[in-house]
Amino acid sequence: MDGRIVRGAGMLALAAVVGTGLAQAQTAAADDKTRQLYQARCAMCHGADGVPKPVAKTAASFADPAWAPTAEAIVAVVTDGKGTKMPKFKGRLTPEEIQALAGFLLRLKDAPKP
Numbered sequence: 001m002d003g004r005i006v007r008g009a010g011m012l013a014l015a016a017v018v019g020t021g022l023a024q025a026q027t028a029a030a031d032d033k034t035r036q037l038y039q040a041r042c043a044m045c046h047g048a049d050g051v052p053k054p055v056a057k058t059a060a061s062f063a064d065p066a067w068a069p070t071a072e073a074i075v076a077v078v079t080d081g082k083g084t085k086m087p088k089f090k091g092r093l094t095p096e097e098i099q100a101l102a103g104f105l106l107r108l109k110d111a112p113k114p
């Protein structure tokens with residue numbers, strides 16, 4: 001058995017673990033930012049947990065497992081608005097923020113219930 005090779009593999013495994021942890025931390029940080037964005041710009045109508053408030057009663061509940069639009073469809077509604085009460089966020093949010101919100105909304109129903 002060559003001790004050097006074994007140690008090398010150990011270092012590699014360690015680097016892989018640290019790397020994964022970092023990627024997860026970055027994803028978590030991005031998720032946090034998007035959650036804050038949702039709470040600040042959307043939750044007053046769509047509810048903190050995605051269940052619409054009376055003002056947005058015509059909107060689907062994002063917490064309903066049956067609500068499964070494509071990310072593109074969400075991006076379109078958020079960008080251009082819908083009906084009379086859903087504001088358009090074009091020019092107020094960046095395309096990247098809107099894309100991140102779409103992903104966030106699609107994951108909302110998988111979030112553990114308090």
Ligand code: HEC
Pocket residue numbers: 038041042043044045046055056057058059060069074077078082083084085086087089101105
């Ligand atoms: C002033 C209240 C209000 C705000 C703020 C608001 N919405 Fe809406 N939203 C609505 C209403 C009302 C509808 C339903 C529109 C319709 O179908 O007539 C809607 C519909 C939607 C839909 C389509 C849901 C469906 O029925 O399939 C999405 C997605 C959505 N909103 C996302 C967002 C996001 C993301 C934000 C924040 C960036 C946001 N909304 C902010 C009121 C609001």
